[in-house]
Amino acid sequence: MLKIRGSLKYAYARGQEQPKRNIALSITDFKKLRQYCLSHQDKEFNILVLLALETGARRGELLGLTKDDLFEYGINIRRSISPTDNDTQLKTKHSKRDISINKDVYTALQKLVETKSTYLFDWNGFNQSAQLQRLLKKLNIPKTTFHGLRDTHASFLFSKEISIDYISRRLGHNSILTTQNYYLELMPEKKHQQDADALQLLNDLS
Numbered sequence: 264m265l266k267i268r269g270s271l272k273y274a275y276a277r278g279q280e281q282p283k284r285n286i287a288l289s290i291t292d293f294k295k296l297r298q299y300c301l302s303h304q305d306k307e308f309n310i311l312v313l314l315a316l317e318t319g320a321r322r323g324e325l326l327g328l329t330k331d332d333l334f335e336y337g338i339n340i341r342r343s344i345s346p347t348d349n350d351t352q353l354k355t356k357h358s359k360r361d362i363s364i365n366k367d368v369y370t371a372l373q374k375l376v377e378t379k380s381t382y383l384f385d386w387n388g389f390n391q392s393a394q395l396q397r398l399l400k401k402l403n404i405p406k407t408t409f410h411g412l413r414d415t416h417a418s419f420l421f422s423k424e425i426s427i428d429y430i431s432r433r434l435g436h437n438s439i440l441t442t443q444n445y446y447l448e449l450m451p452e453k454k455h456q457q458d459a460d461a462l463q464l465l466n467d468l469s
Contacts, residue, residue: 284406284408284410285408285410285411285414286405286406286407286411286414287407287411287414287415287417288404288405288407288411288412290419290422292404293316293415293419295402295404296316296398296399296402296404297313297316297317299402300312300313300316301313301367301368301371304371304374307384308387308391308398309398310371310372310384311325311384311391312398312412313368313371314338314364314368314372315409315412315413315416316412316415316416317364317365317368317416318338318362318416318433319362319412319413319416319417319420319433319434320340320413320435321343321354321358321409321410321413321435322391322409322410323343323344323345324340324342324343324353324358324435326343326344326382326384326386326391327340327341327343327344327351327382328382328383328384329381329382329383330376330379330380330383332383333369333372333373333376333383334361335369336363336364336365336369337361337362337364337369338362338372339360339361340353340359340360340361340362340435341353341359343358344386346389354435355435357432357435357436357437358435360433392408392409395407395408395409395412413434416434417430417434417442420433427439427442427443430442
């Protein structure tokens with residue numbers, strides 16, 4: 264009887280719409296988190312979060328970075344680290360890419376490189392998700408995931424009208440269609456602005 268009840272509960276839960284975990288931060292929270300990480304570079308994890316926001320790279324790709332993957336104002340994505348196996352291959356052939364970063368982030372990485380022998384970031388038993396939640400709670404920023412930081416990066420570029428072709432290549436997607444399918448949800452501020460713009464255009468007709 265208990266097994267049947269458990270199965271029914273599982274089936275019911277599967278049928279319900281699950282809350283989205285990979286939520287893109289608002290521009291305000293994006294700025295707050297970025298500024299905090301820039302101002303607290305003494306903690307390696309903050310630099311990891313900063314780089315996630317700056318590049319939109321996947322967590323495994325960031326954990327796979329070595330000293331040799333840093334070049335002046337950019338990083339080379341050449342491998343991905345997984346908590347489930349030892350395979351370091353990238354997700355697709357398009358995932359192999361070079362991503363530009365700004366001077367402040369580059370300087371932070373240069374300092375980190377000086378303390379490392381191979382990989383830039385300690386894998387910490389792949390406990391980054393829990394660390395991220397603690398950081399967001401500390402800053403009073405809504406919960407999200409590392410993939411949510413990737414979404415935040417893409418959404419921010421969209422909000423600034425950066426071309427979808429560039430964003431797709433920066434994220435390492437197979438095609439622009441992939442980018443459109445996953446990242447066309449605009450940040451709240453941009454949506455509100457577009458609502459206002461659309462209404463203004465309609466008002467101008469009268």
